[in-house]
Amino acid sequence: MPSAAAMTISLFGASSALIGTNNLLSPTSALASLDLPSTAIAASNGLSLAAIAMGIYYSLAAYQDNRPFFVLTVPMRLLTATVFWAQGDAWRLPAVWEGGGALFTLGALIWDRSSRASMRAR
Template sequence: MPSPAALTVYAFGATSFLFGIINLLSPSTTLSTLNLPAAALPAANGNALAAIAMGIYYTLAAWQENRAFFTLTVPMRLLTTAVFWWQGGAWRVPAVWEGIGAVSTGCALVWGRNLSSKNL
């Protein structure tokens, strides 16, 4: 059974992969949702590919129970949350997604550590 932290990372990886595929298949939707000009299409496609890759990496890390990876993702995802939030508008939706994922993983890591110390 995967640890609680691994489950949060699996969820984040799966949604990242899914959003990447959706954005790659329908980049015009991404552009309009985020109020980006048509000239941003190459960047949107690159972002979609990065989301797909990130989904694969996160899923692999979850399968490996890579707690160091889990721990290092929390501050980075919180930074991403802040940057997206400060962009305002439609960028606040991915900010919330990142923030919930980061806090969930952080809490799951603490909870898992507390469970391990109680079992000693």
């Protein structure tokens, strides 16, 4: 059975890939949701492709149960959440998604560590 942290990373990766695919298929909706002008469509498409790639990387890391990767994602995702939050109203939902996911993963890492410690103590 996968670790709790692997499950959070897998969920984050799948949601990232789905959001990226949705935004790539409907770029004008993506622009509207982030309150961006139509001239930003090329940048939006690039971000969509990056989100899809991130989904693939996160899914692979989850499959491998790559704990160092899980740990390193937490501060980066919290930084991303902070930057998104500072962008204003349209960016608050992505900020909550990033920050909430990071905290969820952090909690899962702590849970996994304590579970492993208690199993060793038995």
